[in-house]
Amino acid sequence: MPEIGKIYEANIIDTTTAGAGVARIDGAVVFADKCAAGDECILRITEAKKNYFLASCEQIVTPSRKRIVNRCPYYARCGGCSLRHVSYKYEGKIKEKTIREALEKADVHDYKLNHIVMPSDERYRNKATFHFSKCGEVGYYENGTHNIIPLADTPCAIVPSEFSDIARFCTNIFGNDSPDSMTLRISTTGKIMIAFDGKRINKSFLSCVEKITDVFPSVCGIFSREKSSGDYISIFGDKYIKNDVCGIKYIVSPNSFFQINYSGAEAIFSQIEKMAGKEPVYNIFDLFCGTGTIGIFLANQHPEAKVIGIEINEAAVENAKMNAALNLTENVSFKRGDASEYAKICGDDSPDLTVIDPPRAGCSKKTIGALLNVMPKRIIYVSCNPFTLARDMKKLEEGGYKLIEATPVNMFPRSEHVETVCLMHIRN
Ligand SMILES: C[S@@+](CC[C@H](N)C(=O)[O-])C[C@H]1O[C@@H](n2cnc3c(N)ncnc32)[C@H](O)[C@@H]1O
Known part of the structure; x- marks a missing residue:
């Protein structure tokens, strides 16, 4: 030892x-x-x-031949990236292997593992949160702690450089009276939405907001998150940003989920399109539908289908309904509810296709139970965690499904995370 x-x-x-x-x-x-x-x-x-x-x-x-020189000054301490010291090609191999091994360990075999899709690793994140210290510094948390790594002149390499510029500008104008944190989101057209956390709305705050919007005209909306209720109060401009992904328009408010990498989201949509196929499908369910991204995409691809999205977050459901209206998509509807209520919501409808895109924890036992009760002909499982994916695949295979193919998508380049899109059929 x-x-x-x-x-x-x-x-x-x-x-x-x-x-x-x-x-x-x-x-x-x-x-x-x-x-x-x-x-x-x-x-x-x-x-x-x-x-x-x-x-x-x-x-x-x-040194290994797989190594490259890391150029990020924050890498040694920051918890965001974990693979900046190896080539991007090798990162893809590591992630493919992780998915293969997780499925193997769960006893899931005989499926096709496609090559990983690798979108650009530069400035791909459309959302970032910076934290402020008591003495007015701003930056990310150090890995595993709440210590702040102050943002120096070099901007973070995975977020738009304007995010770092705005964060540094905010430390100057807020001084010692800074918020706890700020979350920035950028739309596909370059508009920026900011949500401050832990800042009372008073005259001095409003004057800072004016300075931010004067200096950064791309900022289109600013919010303050109320400590007690968690609600976002709009204090400047638009209440949401507008995105265009694969020709579909989406609005996103500060508290709703949206994929953090637009190129990655396009890659996922394209995999879903391929796996859903060109044959007519009449009943589609989109569980964990967020702001309706996948449901609206499939409804447009399959105008013959009736699509139903289920999502627990009320604000996201509202966004999903607005998104459907924005795209004039009439064959999709959204319901607020727990994904485990799927069987109840389905009623007598037997879905041809059900897409599931759960959070990192994967599906609850109840949701797996509901899927095995309804038994849609095909399931497309979009996962951001290979280990919960493998666990759920195993249960679905035991319940009568067969994993046909899996495509990894490097949605979060340079970090430890990876997305996988999987197609399952009912076993013959
Ligand atoms: C990974 S996101 C997927 C969102 C969406 N498919 C997209 O691409 O934008 C997971 C979503 O599941 C929702 N969610 C979490 N637990 C849920 C549950 N038990 N039932 C339904 N939705 C849930 C979250 O609010 C979040 O919007």
Whole structure:
């Protein structure tokens, strides 16, 4: 067994999505932060866990050919990215492998794993939250803490540079009277919406808002989030931003979910389009439908179908209804409810196709139960977590489905996260 505090020479044999190199030392598995398969390095064991050890990398003796030079000054401390030290191509391989292994471990086999779709890794995020410190600094939280990494001159490489400019401008105008945080969202046409958290609406705040909109004309709406109710109070301009994804218009308000990477969202829509096929489909359900993105897209692709979206968040349902009206899409409707109420909402309708796009936790037992009760002919499962995806796939396969194909989409380049779009059929 390796000893805590002791130094070892090690060959790194694998890389995790979290950016750790995997080594074997004295028979034990060791994870070393920010290493890559092929590195020969000197590791110091820092912590013993139940089945593995953690190590820090003291020196890279021979660097892996998969490595690249990281140019982000925040990378060592920030929790946002985990794979900036390896080539983007290799990142794709790591993520494909993670999905393959998660499904294998869950005993899900004999399906086609398509190549990962890799949208650009530059400035892809359309949403970011910056935090303010008591002494007026602004930046992201340090990984695993609430310490702030102050934004320096170099902007964060995965968000629009204007986000960093606005955040820095805000520290200057708010000084020591800053909000707790600010969340910025940019539309597909470059309009920016800001929501401040933990700031009382008073004269000095309103004067700061005026300064922001004078200097940054792309800011089209500003909100303040009330501490007690969590409600967003509009204090300037538009109440939402407008997006155009795959030719469909969507409005998004500050409290509703929207995919954080527009190119990634297009890639997901295109996979859904392929998996849904060209044959007529008459009943489609869109569970966890958010602002109706997938439901409206499919309703437009399949004008012969009746599409129903189910979503728990009331504001998102309202947005979804507005989005349907905006696109003059009449064959889609949205209901507020828990996805587990799917069987009840279906009634006697037997859906040809059901799309599910749950949060990271995946589907609840009740939702899986509802799917197996209704038994739609085909399921398209959009997942942002390979491990809950694999768990749910296993249950769906046990209930009579077969995974046909899975396409990974690198929705969150440089981070540990990956999206997967899967097609399941009822087993013959
Ligand atoms: C990953 S998002 C998908 C949104 C949408 N498909 C899209 O692409 O914009 C998950 C959505 O599920 C909703 N949600 C979470 N738990 C739910 C539940 N139990 N029943 C229905 N919707 C739920 C969230 O509010 C969120 O909008």
